[in-house]
Amino acid sequence: MKLSNKLILVDADGVLLDWFYSFSTWMNARGHPLAKPDNYDLSIAFGLDKPTIKQYTRHFNESAWIEFLSPFRDAAHYVPKLHREHGYVFHCITSLSNDVYAANLRQRNLNNLFGPTVFEKLICLDTGEDKDE
Numbered sequence: 421m422k423l424s425n426k427l428i429l430v431d432a433d434g435v436l437l438d439w440f441y442s443f444s445t446w447m448n449a450r451g452h453p454l455a456k457p458d459n460y461d462l463s464i465a466f467g468l469d470k471p472t473i474k475q476y477t478r479h480f481n482e483s484a485w486i487e488f489l490s491p492f493r494d495a496a497h498y499v500p501k502l503h504r505e506h507g508y509v510f511h512c513i514t515s516l517s518n519d520v521y522a523a524n525l526r527q528r529n530l531n532n533l534f535g536p537t538v539f540e541k542l543i544c545l546d547t548g549e550d551k552d553e
Contacts, residue, residue: 426509428509428510429510431512432516432530437491446485450476481517503538510539510540514543516544
């Protein structure tokens with residue numbers, strides 16, 4: 421496969437999609453309001469131990485909520501603009517889940533917000549997995 425020289429590799433959550441807002445709303449509905457909203461570490465932010473917050477994160481990431489995340493800040497304006505006006509395509513690399521249905525929901529969310537031709541590739545890693553490689 422020949423890669424375009426107009427290719428942008430991008431993360432989804434906190435870059436394209438406002439994952440944290442939806443996750444916080446979902447957690448609050450389950451009796452876990454934000455304890456420290458300005459903390460990036462979810463276990464500290466929600467006052468739960470790391471294994472518990474990872475379970476909640478996986479459960480959320482594999483739920484229907486993933487199809488309905490809002491765009492993050494101005495991403496819904498600038499990402500399609502880069503694609504439409506400048507010919508860029510995007511490959512999204514996300515630590516969502518290994519669940520194929522969660523990946524389908526993520527793809528549908530991206531297509532609905534940004535358009536069906538913007539994302540040439542979606543790579544879903546397991547929940548919390550590092551994206552370095």
